[in-house]
Amino acid sequence: MAALIVDDVLDVTRVRADFPVYDRRREPPLVFLDSAASSHKPRAVLDAMDDYYRTTHANVHRGVYAMAEEATARFEAARAKVARFIGAASSREVLFTKNATESLNLVAHSWGRANLRRGDVVVLTEMEHHANLVPWLLLADQLDLRLRYLGITDDGLLDTSDLETALDGARLVGLTAMSNVLGTLTPVRQVADAAHAAGAVVVVDASQYVPHLVTDVAALGADFLAFTGHKMLGPTGIGVLWGREALLEAMPPFLGGGEMISDVRLDGFTCNELPWKFEAGTPPIAEAIGLGAAVGELERYGMEAVRAHEVALTSYALRTLAGRYGDELVVHGPADPCGRGGVLSFSFRGIHPHDISQVLDQAGVCVRAGHHCAKPLMRRLGVGATARASFYVYNDEADVDALADALDSCSELFCF
Amino acid sequence: MAALIVDDVLDVTRVRADFPVYDRRREPPLVFLDSAASSHKPRAVLDAMDDYYRTTHANVHRGVYAMAEEATARFEAARAKVARFIGAASSREVLFTKNATESLNLVAHSWGRANLRRGDVVVLTEMEHHANLVPWLLLADQLDLRLRYLGITDDGLLDTSDLETALDGARLVGLTAMSNVLGTLTPVRQVADAAHAAGAVVVVDASQYVPHLVTDVAALGADFLAFTGHKMLGPTGIGVLWGREALLEAMPPFLGGGEMISDVRLDGFTCNELPWKFEAGTPPIAEAIGLGAAVGELERYGMEAVRAHEVALTSYALRTLAGRYGDELVVHGPADPCGRGGVLSFSFRGIHPHDISQVLDQAGVCVRAGHHCAKPLMRRLGVGATARASFYVYNDEADVDALADALDSCSELFCF
Amino acid sequence: MAGLEDLYREIILDHYRNPRNRGELDCPPARRAEGFNPLCGDEIVIYLDLDDDGRVADLKISGQGCSISQSSASMMSQAVKGCTVEEVRALNTAFKALMTIHESRLDGNGNEIGGETGGDGSGTDTPVPDPRVSLGDLAALQGVVKFPVRIKCATLAWNTLTQAL
Amino acid sequence: MAGLEDLYREIILDHYRNPRNRGELDCPPARRAEGFNPLCGDEIVIYLDLDDDGRVADLKISGQGCSISQSSASMMSQAVKGCTVEEVRALNTAFKALMTIHESRLDGNGNEIGGETGGDGSGTDTPVPDPRVSLGDLAALQGVVKFPVRIKCATLAWNTLTQAL
Ligand SMILES: Cc1ncc(COP(=O)(O)O)c(C=O)c1O
């Protein structure tokens, strides 16, 4: 364990050995810089799922026989691990969904429909991912709510200059803990306190936060927290919604079906207890077990070390790109590596991000190009799209150098 | 391929070799009779997912780089395979969800809210799984709908004696294609024709049907068809909703977020095309690929052979249990093996199913005990719970014999 | 694997065969509470009559279920008759503690999983039982913890009684 | 892996550098249609002026996007000017056919996957093109099919034009 971390920093060579995607020799070698879209998976995660399927798969919470009992035990143990990882008060507060998007829709459908009325104010931010915008746009349309947005400053921070006015009369405040475009870490606690003072409930989209920083729901002050397995070394097909128990208890169910009921009659039903009340149908069993293993790996690395590694790498990347390309390469978002995550969205010499990404791919460098599911933010930044390089535990300075080198070929082809 | 099938019947020894769960020596040996709850997975399915994660995982529909393109290609190829497997007119009609339960909730939320009004009649059957009951109970409560139920006959068939009256004025008819308790195959086509004549839309819960019989959505006459990956050799975390394209086109979206939009502004959004309009957020990518591989295995076995195998085994089981236990063992549901699936729910000598399952487990025999998410049907049958043995491609007559033998130990412990 | 003899002790089978205090009481004056085991469909109805001092004057049980839920209900009915509400709560606490898995277990990969699992699987933090409380016959149910799925069967009667209190 | 030279042909880069028919037209009389590429955020606006004979009298394009979507739009604008609506549709059909992947491919396990993928990824069945239709410069875009994600870039202008017709 100790060998993974040298001077508080991850030993990337050793970390990389945990990730089978690096096993295959590739020419050019893989320079994967798109973990903000989805991370790769360590062996431990794939093995946990595989072992489950090969030895003890059965539907959970239903069978009396030993194999089903073992399946249930592994599934619920994963929930307990996730609960501990984010500092939840109990496993009852941890709901498994299919992704962060479903988690946020669950809040909108269940808490939203039960508590919001025509004319009520919902406050979001201009840097939300579509996952924390569209559910509220849909609900606003159906219930006739009023939407208000917290803006962003020119250096890419959340504008909290007049929170009190902005949150006045709000019933719900939704914000991202870390922007998937700008990397900005938002002052969740400050907004949550102001929101609570205004009588609002606070929904935090932590999809980019939980994979990269120590998370403590109590310290963040949130009421709901959504995140997604595939961005934190876990499999696809699983997300999490954490919610305060008292709120979850009072909420009506969302999806109806097996597992979430305690009794069903032809004319009605009664709900099961938390967390199962919100888990209709066969849950993502193997996926939960995989997520549990992912949490185990992140704990083994240590979230402080994960964060320190990213700050160091981000700082190196900002220096390198500025040194090489000066004003011709604009990185959107905060300049201070400590106030942001390892997500660098950039514009380069007027070359379209699509073309940048295509040319970089030829050098084995995988970056994302597009609106990153944040079209309103793109409009705010005055761009149609950006190229985005993002880092995780398996990236190192050589990856940054490869990116910087490959950008030269873009200029050759497109600068005229 | 041919060697898998002898005289139109599966060669179970060879089939079983495809399933890693049988690799491990167990004492007593595994007699898995709970596939109606969830099936085991063949090597091909586990390998397809594993290979995907190890070589080419990346978020789909988002990246320009080759790895993301390959991920997208595998994901969409799986959709195309599923579409062909059920006779869909195009891949656009095949939506990936997290399970059959979400598929049915999607219909209720999207089609239901857009098309149903206070007082409208929804017709279901008394043998529905909670997944096709609770979504409608929730909706009926919210929209003030009237629910009506098709009953069942004493021999466990759907009562279609006066369909015209039963469906009169119905706006939506929901029925299972095969009961997960009784094994009953329902006359889907007949009900669909009558429902269409009455002006209703038809939602078929095919969770137990698609894994076991040749499925052709056009021949069934359904408008929507829901099923789930984990019961058909596929992974957990994935379900399917098939719908007629014209209906899906006209429906409002369900969950909001990334992928399902084509544009988002701070005050509204426009939807993406089918099928992505209904797939908000990162989809279950590896799971879809696993389901595609499962479909590949089922096609390799041949669905006619799968069905023939089950009819033969069911017939053997009914004969064996009747021969051994006579009236002391009551199998609920149709007596004719051709009119039912390989699902035997039984009551035995007044012993509680929980206790039966516990004792059978000691002999390695895994059966399910409980209400099987069909509490209204339990009430109709006049029992609190049943024990249920269910068959799939890897089961054989020796499994049935082991079940029959193990039942003796139940009597020893509980009959007094 | 734990053996069936851990689960199906003779005294349990005796309570199952000959359930004590089965029946119903008029409501009011009695209170009535219903409980379901969502897993298996077991249903239990408890009729509870408290006297003016807050003691359990009478208690009847109806419903249907497996050997564990039935025998647990039967033993409970004997144990709580004549008790004050506080005493019933203390018994409940002691019984829940008995139904709690304290060992941590290893999964297939040698990782520690689980840790403490709340008695009835609801994840409720288990309060510390009063050491003076004696469970009597109910102690025979301790083998149930080796079969975690059945814990909900054993605690169904108690959870339903708690609702009625 | 297909090389960049398959994608970025000189004629494509020329249309990208010097887009033809950029601008706007007054609406009415012109028709206006907007298209989005949900993948990358590219937006295109097409202004279409049909004369009394149903011919494309004028066509202007605005919006922003990558080299492929911009050059495709530019080439399209040249190709359709002066055409009748039927001729435009025939060109569209021919172009969509060019953008369709006909080969079937093998996945990592040697299983055949895919088969035919609809031109713009929408899975639309591809109508058979009229062999008499000539695509001219547009044929240079055929390398795009080797980069399936970019097909949507190439077809964006055409799909938007179809809306305007
Ligand atoms: C008939 C039927 N419908 C629906 C379902 C629900 O499937 P899932 O739990 O995968 O959503 C099941 C299985 O549990 C079933 O047997």
Ligand SMILES: Cc1ncc(COP(=O)(O)O)c(C=O)c1O
């Ligand atoms: C900030 C943010 N929120 C939400 C999401 C949605 O996650 P998912 O697609 O897994 O639902 C993402 C990633 O796509 C994200 O970056």
